[in-house]
Amino acid sequence: MSTVRCESVSLFTLTPGGQKLASQLRGHLPMKCYCAEKYLAHSTFSQGFEAFAGSFKNSVAQAFMRDSAIIVIGACGIVVRTIAPLLADKLSDPAVLVIDEKGHNVISLLSGHLGGANELTRYVSNILEANAVITTSTDVNQTCSLDLLSRQMCAELVDFRRATKTVNQLLVSGEPVGIYVDPDLIELLGFDIHNFDIRGLRVVAADEPIANDLSALIDVSMNGERPDWPVPSFQLIPKRIVAGVGCRKALAPNVLLSLFEQHLARHHLHPLAVASLGSIDIKQDEPALLELAKRCQVPLTLYSAEQLAQSAERFPSSEFVKKTVGVGSVSQPVAWLLSGGQLLGETLKTQGVTISLGVLN
Structure with missing residues (x-):
């Protein structure tokens, strides 16, 4: 599965030779290119470049906080010294690549997995017909990695740092690690674990007992309660649940949170399985x-009464609600x-709150 991230890319060159190499990439990546001001007028390949914002160091610092990826055509040492004060966390740092001026090597310097x-x-090296230099242990040992698997799957881990560190170390050490998929996921979503990179993992069938010789188990499930596995386990929770929420005005936030958690528990769903919430746009400023x-760390999608009207015809209508918000x-x-029409379970209706769940395929 491709995990190339090209949301926002900045490329920096330090010499006219770097600008020439950058010209080979510009048609393949949506990126902004920067160089020293002195090279804007004196290089054949400077068209479309912008000058550094005061300095190379300052420009890289701005891009580090803004972009999903940074590419520098230059020496690794310069890049390392420049980004060192900017490093924050593997969960948030952007991808950083370094390319030598002749285009012989493309080096994955920072955020190899989560940053992409x-x-x-690999993508850039194919364009330049260059050598891809990747040093992360799981890649070198040709196994998957739990952090990248979670990203591919759009899934969450309860204790991300501990889980990824433990499982990845076991994988690169050649220890047996299993992966088990909850049958409910397969039945509900047609979930196929083989659509993801599971190199090095032993797939455990639903009707197969968990072997004691496993060093760890990755438990793929949206269920809030899991079995007491005989080996160390780490639950990987696909984010596939959506929720439509209606509530009365000035509802106390703790009331809505409590009812929402109860509704998830009633359906045996882990809170981390929630991918998005939605409501009507008249509630855009509703504190609850x-x-x-x-609290769920998910987006809130708002719909107008007109957008809801057509699908609302499928469901019971309330005259009071219709008079209040314009749709029943x-x-x-x-x-x-x-959810694209994939509702799940019964709707909660209590204390001026309605909560309906759906599932994403």
């Missing part, structure tokens, strides 16, 4: 909704739109 630097390195989205039902048509 390794995959971007905003706080719920914040909110949570069910919202969940219908968010």
Whole structure:
């Protein structure tokens, strides 16, 4: 599965030779190119370049906070010294690639997995017909990595740092690590683990007992309660649940949060399985909704009454709700739109709150 990230890329060159090499990449990546001001007028390949914002160091610092990837055509040492004060966390640092001026080597320098630097390195090296230099242990040992698997799967881990460190170390050490997929995922979503990079993992069938010789188990499930496995286990939770939410005005945020958690528990769903929330746009400033989205760390999608009207015809209508917001039902048509028509379970209706769940295929 491709994990190339090209949302926002900045490329920096330090010499006219670097600008020439950059010209080979510009048609393949949506990126902004920067160089020293003195090279803007004196290089054949400077068209479309912008001058550094004061200095190379300052420009890289701005891009580090802004972009998903940074490419520098120059020496590794210069790049290392420049980004060293900027490093924050593997979960947030952008991908950083370094290319030598002759285009012989493309080096994945930072955020190889989560930032997508390794995959971007392979992509760029193919364009330049260069050598891809990737040093992460799982790649060198030709195994998958739990952090990249979670990203491919759009899934969450309860203890991300500990889980990825433990599992990846076991994999590169040649220890047996299993992966088990909850049958409910297969039945509900047609989930196929073989669509993802699982090199080095032993797939455990649903009807197969968990072998004691496994060093660890990756448990792929959206269920809030899991078995007491006989080996160390790490739950990988696909984010496939959406929720349409309607609520009365000025509802206390803690009330909505409590009811939402209860509704998930009633359906045996882990809170980390939630991918998005939605409601009607008249509720865009409702504190309870905003706080719920914040606590779940998911986007809040808002629909107009007109957008909800067509799908609302499928569900029971309330005259009071229609007079208040312009459409007779909110949570069910919202969940219908968010999930593409795949609703899950019964709608919660209590204390001026309605919550309907849906599932993403």
